Amino acid sequence: MATLLKHSAKYALSGRLARLGVHSRHGGLQCLQPRLLPHQRSASTSSKILVEMDDSTGIAVLTMKNPPVNSLSLDFLTEFSISLEKLELDRGCRGVILTSALPKIFSAGLDIMEMYGKSPEHCGEFWKAVQEMWLRLYGSSMITIAAINGSSPAGGCLMALACDYRIMAENPKYSIGLNETQLGIVAPFWFKDTLVNTVGNRAAELSLQLGLLYSAPDALRTGLVDLLVPEDKVLSTASQTMTQWLAIPGENAIGSNPRVSSS
Numbered sequence: 001m002a003t004l005l006k007h008s009a010k011y012a013l014s015g016r017l018a019r020l021g022v023h024s025r026h027g028g029l030q031c032l033q034p035r036l037l038p039h040q041r042s043a044s045t046s047s048k049i050l051v052e053m054d055d056s057t058g059i060a061v062l063t064m065k066n067p068p069v070n071s072l073s074l075d076f077l078t079e080f081s082i083s084l085e086k087l088e089l090d091r092g093c094r095g096v097i098l099t100s101a102l103p104k105i106f107s108a109g110l111d112i113m114e115m116y117g118k119s120p121e122h123c124g125e126f127w128k129a130v131q132e133m134w135l136r137l138y139g140s141s142m143i144t145i146a147a148i149n150g151s152s153p154a155g156g157c158l159m160a161l162a163c164d165y166r167i168m169a170e171n172p173k174y175s176i177g178l179n180e181t182q183l184g185i186v187a188p189f190w191f192k193d194t195l196v197n198t199v200g201n202r203a204a205e206l207s208l209q210l211g212l213l214y215s216a217p218d219a220l221r222t223g224l225v226d227l228l229v230p231e232d233k234v235l236s237t238a239s240q241t242m243t244q245w246l247a248i249p250g251e252n253a254i255g256s257n258p259r260v261s262s263s
């Protein structure tokens, strides 16, 4: 792991941006159209991420569109981090809703093909991109809400956990959890810490040691998600919740985030 991290330290995000050319407004899949509302003013899309910014509310919707399962490949993670960085730098953006364009899947977690038969350099690059995604999301100074409209195992669950609030579709077929143990791997310590911070020590111990994947109702009971709503209400509820959070006086909902504020 130390070797992997050393390799990864040499890697520059800006270089990946240049290679990917992620700012094309015309990239992406034809079946995945922006859902612009009349009062929304801007949308930008790269091949795997769609960002719709509503300038009147300061709320952006970041939609993952990496078929078939929104796996976290190096290209996807790079586009994701760049999109989030752009929103972070946009003073008009105060909140980000993270969701999926794919039916039934929020994210399948790390792209397994990125970890199989690849060079140490590639593995280092990939692992750095995973860490960067988490750092950007977990340390964001914007309010972040995960609108979980499908299953979300392992790294997909980590993404949701890195947000301030989680709203999940109450579909009994969807599951979420850090199930690494069941895959024969140990969840990295920062996966564990993120889970502990959300559900507490005992629930995290059980969850990690058994590699549990929770149904939506069980995820709510455990505190892994904060709210269940009908599937067609996930995004609208996320939007309403965001509006409430952003209305907290003095932007204290942002300033009180223990992850980004030391006071």
Ligand SMILES: CCCCC/C=C\C/C=C\C=C\CC(=O)SCCNC(=O)CCNC(=O)[C@H](O)C(C)(C)COP(=O)(O)OP(=O)(O)OC[C@H]1O[C@@H](n2cnc3c(N)ncnc32)[C@H](O)[C@@H]1OP(=O)(O)O
Binding pocket: 004, 068, 069, 071, 072, 104, 105, 107, 108, 109, 110, 111, 112, 113, 114, 115, 122, 123, 124, 126, 127, 151, 153, 154, 155, 156, 180, 183, 185, 186, 187, 188
């Ligand atoms: C490189 C250095 C790394 C160092 C690492 C050190 C420590 C790391 C430790 C742990 C970190 C782990 C975090 C992870 O996230 S690991 C990934 C875990 N994720 C999974 O195991 C998810 C597996 N997938 C599923 O459970 C189901 O696919 C899912 C519920 C998401 C969807 O089910 P559905 O029935 O709809 O679809 P499928 O037919 O199963 O899949 C369709 C298609 O997608 C491919 N696929 C699924 N998951 C992944 C994935 N994670 N990565 C890549 N590809 C994936 C699947 O193979 C199918 O492909 P095809 O057969 O149609 O070609």
